[in-house]
Amino acid sequence: MGFAIFTGEDTELPDYRGVPAMISEIEAKLYRSTARTYTGAGSVVEVGPWLGASTRSLCTGLNESGRDWSLTCIDSFRWNAGYSQKSGIALEVGDSFLSIFEQNVAPYRSRIATVPSYISDLRAEQFPKTIELLFIDAPKSWKTMAQLYALVASRLIPGRSTLLFQDFLHFTSYELIWFFLLIPGLKLSHLSSEGSTGVFSVTDQLDPKQHDPQALHPRHLPVARLQQLWQEFLGELPEQKRNDVDGSFVLLLNDLGFEAEARTYAKRTVWSARDLKRIRSVHDRLSISEPKKARKYGVLLEELEAALKRPPGTST
C-alpha cells in the first residue's frame, strides 16, 4: 500500500464548535494536519467550504505552520435543498449563505478572501498564480472536476503541492475515484480512516492540454482494462474501504453502457441496504437532470432490491 491511513490519533480536534459540518471529526483533523505542512511556497485555496467547519480546521493548521498565510475560499455560497436539515439553519433554496460563513470564520476573517461563484463561471485569473495547498469539497462529477482541473492544474507545484480531496471515496460521486486513478501526476498519500477524504501529492507538472480529462475519461477504455484497474485499486484498500466503494463500480459500468458486465459484477458484490439507499439517491438526482440514465438505474435498483430480499446463497 503506497499510502497511509490517517486515524487522527496524534492530532487534536480543531475548534469549529457551533459550525455545522459535513466532514467527520477525523477528516477535520486531516484538514488541520495537512495545513500544518504549509511552507509558503504558494497560496492556499479551498473550494467548497460551505459554512466553514473545514475552513476553521485548515486555518488552525495554517496558524500552526508558523508561516505567514492567506486563504482563498471559493463557493457558490448558495443554499441547496437538504442544507437546512443538515444544519438546522432556515434559509430558502438559492439564498446566499456568505454572511453566515463570514461570521463562522470570524477569528481568521482578515486572512480569508472569498470568491462567491459556481465553478462553471470561474476564470483562471480568480486563482492565485501558484497553489501549494488545495482543499476541494465541491465537485461531485467528472464534468465539474474537469472544469476545476482546467483552472488549477498548471498552478500546482510539482514536488511541493498537496491536494486534499474530500469526496475521493464518496460512493455516489464514484466518477471522482476514476478521475484520480486516470489523471497522471498525482500520488495518493493519505486516506482518512473515516469519511471519504484522500490526500494527494503533486508529483509532476499537471497539464490539462497534454492530459485532457475528456480524452482520459473511462469511456475510452475497454471494459477489461477498467475491470483490471478496479481490482488493482481495490487490492490497495483496507477491507472496510473496499466494501464501502466496491458497489460503485457497478454504477460506472452501467453508466458506460456495459450493462451485462454491471449485472455480473452486481451479483458478486455484497450489497447492503445502505448501498441501495445511496444508489437510490443517485437515481433520484438523475431523474431530474438525466431521465434516460435514471431509467437504467431504475432497472438496476429493482434487481439489487430483489437480490437483497433473497436468502443468502440463492440466486435467480
Ligand SMILES: C[S@@+](CC[C@H](N)C(=O)[O-])C[C@H]1O[C@@H](n2cnc3c(N)ncnc32)[C@H](O)[C@@H]1O
Ligand atoms: C459538501 S459541502 C462542503 C462541506 C464543508 N467542506 C464542510 O466542512 O462542512 C459542498 C460545498 O460546495 C459548494 N458547491 C457545490 N457545487 C459547487 C459548484 N459547482 N460551484 C461552486 N460551489 C459548489 C456548495 O455550495 C457547498 O458549500
